[in-house]
Amino acid sequence: MRPTTKDLAKAAGVSLATIDRVLNGRSGVRQKTIDAVNEAIARIGFERNQVAATLARQKGYRFGFVVPRSGDEFLDVILKHISEFDQASRAEMIQTKIVRIDEHDPHRAAKTLSRLSADDYDGIAIMAPETPQIRDALHRMRERGIETVAIISNQQEEDSQSFVGIDNVAAGATAGRLMARFLGNVSGSILVLAETMQARDSLERRLGFDRVLTPNYPHLHALPTLETHGYQERTGVVLKNAFAAHDDIVGLYIMGSEARVAIDFAQQLRGGSKLITIAHERTPSTEQALRDNRLDALINQDPGHIVRSAVRTLRAKCENRETLASQERIRVEILLAENL
Amino acid sequence: MRPTTKDLAKAAGVSLATIDRVLNGRSGVRQKTIDAVNEAIARIGFERNQVAATLARQKGYRFGFVVPRSGDEFLDVILKHISEFDQASRAEMIQTKIVRIDEHDPHRAAKTLSRLSADDYDGIAIMAPETPQIRDALHRMRERGIETVAIISNQQEEDSQSFVGIDNVAAGATAGRLMARFLGNVSGSILVLAETMQARDSLERRLGFDRVLTPNYPHLHALPTLETHGYQERTGVVLKNAFAAHDDIVGLYIMGSEARVAIDFAQQLRGGSKLITIAHERTPSTEQALRDNRLDALINQDPGHIVRSAVRTLRAKCENRETLASQERIRVEILLAENL
DNA sequence: AAGTTTTTGAGGTACGCACCTCAAAATGAG
DNA sequence: CTCATTTTGAGGTGCGTACCTCAAAAACTT
Numbered sequence: 001m002r003p004t005t006k007d008l009a010k011a012a013g014v015s016l017a018t019i020d021r022v023l024n025g026r027s028g029v030r031q032k033t034i035d036a037v038n039e040a041i042a043r044i045g046f047e048r049n050q051v052a053a054t055l056a057r058q059k060g061y062r063f064g065f066v067v068p069r070s071g072d073e074f075l076d077v078i079l080k081h082i083s084e085f086d087q088a089s090r091a092e093m094i095q096t097k098i099v100r101i102d103e104h105d106p107h108r109a110a111k112t113l114s115r116l117s118a119d120d121y122d123g124i125a126i127m128a129p130e131t132p133q134i135r136d137a138l139h140r141m142r143e144r145g146i147e148t149v150a151i152i153s154n155q156q157e158e159d160s161q162s163f164v165g166i167d168n169v170a171a172g173a174t175a176g177r178l179m180a181r182f183l184g185n186v187s188g189s190i191l192v193l194a195e196t197m198q199a200r201d202s203l204e205r206r207l208g209f210d211r212v213l214t215p216n217y218p219h220l221h222a223l224p225t226l227e228t229h230g231y232q233e234r235t236g237v238v239l240k241n242a243f244a245a246h247d248d249i250v251g252l253y254i255m256g257s258e259a260r261v262a263i264d265f266a267q268q269l270r271g272g273s274k275l276i277t278i279a280h281e282r283t284p285s286t287e288q289a290l291r292d293n294r295l296d297a298l299i300n301q302d303p304g305h306i307v308r309s310a311v312r313t314l315r316a317k318c319e320n321r322e323t324l325a326s327q328e329r330i331r332v333e334i335l336l337a338e339n340l
Numbered sequence: 341m342r343p344t345t346k347d348l349a350k351a352a353g354v355s356l357a358t359i360d361r362v363l364n365g366r367s368g369v370r371q372k373t374i375d376a377v378n379e380a381i382a383r384i385g386f387e388r389n390q391v392a393a394t395l396a397r398q399k400g401y402r403f404g405f406v407v408p409r410s411g412d413e414f415l416d417v418i419l420k421h422i423s424e425f426d427q428a429s430r431a432e433m434i435q436t437k438i439v440r441i442d443e444h445d446p447h448r449a450a451k452t453l454s455r456l457s458a459d460d461y462d463g464i465a466i467m468a469p470e471t472p473q474i475r476d477a478l479h480r481m482r483e484r485g486i487e488t489v490a491i492i493s494n495q496q497e498e499d500s501q502s503f504v505g506i507d508n509v510a511a512g513a514t515a516g517r518l519m520a521r522f523l524g525n526v527s528g529s530i531l532v533l534a535e536t537m538q539a540r541d542s543l544e545r546r547l548g549f550d551r552v553l554t555p556n557y558p559h560l561h562a563l564p565t566l567e568t569h570g571y572q573e574r575t576g577v578v579l580k581n582a583f584a585a586h587d588d589i590v591g592l593y594i595m596g597s598e599a600r601v602a603i604d605f606a607q608q609l610r611g612g613s614k615l616i617t618i619a620h621e622r623t624p625s626t627e628q629a630l631r632d633n634r635l636d637a638l639i640n641q642d643p644g645h646i647v648r649s650a651v652r653t654l655r656a657k658c659e660n661r662e663t664l665a666s667q668e669r670i671r672v673e674i675l676l677a678e679n680l
Numbered sequence: 681a682a683g684t685t686t687t688t689g690a691g692g693t694a695c696g697c698a699c700c701t702c703a704a705a706a707t708g709a710g
Numbered sequence: 711c712t713c714a715t716t717t718t719g720a721g722g723t724g725c726g727t728a729c730c731t732c733a734a735a736a737a738c739t740t
Contacts, residue, residue: 004726015689020728028687030737050431052726055391058695081666088664090342091390173678181636184524212678296521304666324428326421326644332679338513338552339672344696355719360698368717370707392696398725 003046012040060093063314066126068103072258073283081304106133113137123147123314129199130155147317151310153201164310166301168201171332172208175278178297179251180217182276187219188250191242193226195256205255232261243269254279263289290337298335306330343386352380400433403654406466408443412598413623421644446473453477463487463654469539470495487657491650493541504650506641508541511672512548515618518637519591520557522616527559528590531582533566535596545595572601583609594619603629630677638675646670
């Protein structure tokens with residue numbers, strides 16, 4: 001039989017009230033007593049029954065997903081998974097809300113974050129580029145007693161328990177390897193496209209990409225990253241210029257998540273010759289492009305997994321538990337038309 | 341506020357005892373009353389609080405993983421994940437045991453299965469090739485009130501709620517596409533290796549492989565499947581003969597999960613020329629081969645995911661729930677050295 | 681030593697449901 | 711109609727924990 005709090009109280013030689021104080025980190029317990037309880041926990045192998053705990057706590061968990069106000073297709077996919085998860089986890093007393101922030105105005109974004117109260121949220125998963133304002137806001141949030149994790153794009157701290165998303169260096173390296181292998185002995189230049197190189201994600205992907213390409217495939221030359229800044233027209237112009245300036249373009253690596261426009265433009269511009277194209281994130285349009293052979297491979301991070309993992313991580317933090325690392329690791333997925 | 345059984349009783353105009361009888365499928369309730377309760381459930385949107393239910397039931401879940409007695413490296417990986425999961429889910433009142441069966445003796449295997457009682461197990465996840473004996477044993481097991489799912493290799497029924505594992509046709513197709521793309525414009529023959537073509541998995545993988553290769557890449561010729569029957573010596577002999585008979589071998593597709601021996605042999609036999617090698621299942625040795633460039637790609641199904649998914653599926657069946665399909669789908673993963 | 685503050689204990693209620701008993705009511709059979 | 715049978719209701723207990731109150735005990739302070 002699993003030991004209960006009652007058994008623990010007996011084993012530690014204290015009352016249930018004290019056990020409660022220690023387990024839930026309430027104040028008014030001498031360190032000596034805390035140690036005694038912890039010793040007893042270890043000795044009898046006590047493990048809190050989470051099922052009973054959540055029932056008694058009677059308040060489930062309320063988590064918020066902070067996402068940019070304006071977004072691309074990938075964001076839509078994420079949002080879809082959040083609400084799907086919300087539906088499915090109601091029976092387990094977990095509520096999930098979406099909070100929008102203005103990504104282009106860090107000041108306003110920080111203000112929105114500062115308004116999130118511990119009365120309304122037990123934890124926050126945030127998807128936003130790192131800025132000093134956001135970082136501070138998150139810091140204050142934790143001081144207010146709200147747990148936080150960053151999703152998709154990391155917020156500085158390399159703590160694995162605080163970030164849910166892929167290793168972007170590895171993702172870039174994977175793209176690089178695939179690009180080179182798909183090209184075989186074809187030589188030429190490779191276009192690299194990003195929304196902005198301000199974002200850590202793109203920097204890391206580029207780093208990984210070059211790290212594979214430069215030393216191993218001297219016959220391939222990756223051109224400096226072109227930035228679209230999220231404007232569709234600009235994407236067209238930038239691509240057109242690049243194709244005009246280089247007549248040996250054999251590959252296109254789209255690092256940002258808004259790949260649709262770039263794929264279409266490249267399709268038109270490349271003429272008759274083959275162009276290996278690799279993009280990130282599975283969305284309706286990239287998926288379609290993959291099926292149509294307009295895209296050769298897709299590097300993906302499972303958005304459903306990210307949402308679930310973020311919630312599990314937040315919950316574990318609330319309950320002062322560790323997560324099962326192998327379950328929370330987000331894989332760098334390679335998608336072809338065959339394994340969609 | 342979520343409606344409780346009390347609210348439901350009021351809404352249905354019956355007592356709590358009757359609600360209990362209906363919800364838990366006890367006898368002694370007129371159909372008319374059952375209908376009335378179900379109507380009320382739909383009307384007020386009642387959803388049983390699983391947290392409270394498991395607490396009250398006070399018996400968690402006991403699941404069994406039925407696996408072959410003798411196995412390869414992949415089985416070891418699976419077992420590792422089962423015990424890891426068992427550790428992690430104790431706090432949620434889920435117990436996981438491992439049951440070994442003699443895969444080569446279907447009769448004995450079926451006998452072992454028939455001894456599993458509903459008193460000891462709420463559900464069974466089975467990993468075994470399909471045979472008539474096993475199929476019958478599973479059928480009787482369900483009649484005894486034990487829920488079942490097949491993992492890794494399917495047991496006939498194409499019911500998605502009864503199988504946890506990859507789509508092997510898609511896996512084979514993915515391997516085929518990668519093989520062809522990595523080979524580029526190189527032409528020649530491709531060796532295909534399996535433990536046995538009796539198993540459904542291998543058949544399906546081969547089917548998918550050919551389905552991509554034959555119509556799209558006429559310069560590549562996939563040879564008839566070679567069978568090793570699990571014997572290491574035989575693997576060597578078979579490969580040697582194949583290399584002797586064909587001097588244009590450019591690719592090797594290892595469909596079985598015991599890839600280690602085949603990779604090593606092929607390495608020695610191929611001489612100086614390049615040989616694209618693709619295998620299945622991530623294990624310590626295939627992983628090492630990938631890092632060493634002795635393997636070009638690995639097709640994988642996440643064993644941790646399979647274990648967790650099997651348990652979630654069994655639990656959902658016990659509670660008469662549906663699972664979240666997107667979460668339970670096992671992906672055909674492509675692994676390169678970069679995204680391990 | 682007396683007073684003040686901190687720490688601890690005893691006891692209770694609640695969460696939502698499972699599972700039990702026994703009597704009362706409704707239904708069906710003859 | 712009566713009697714047997716089936717169906718339903720009322721009520722209770724317990725699961726393991728959270729959270730609350732109030733008094734008692736222990737530890738410090740001066």
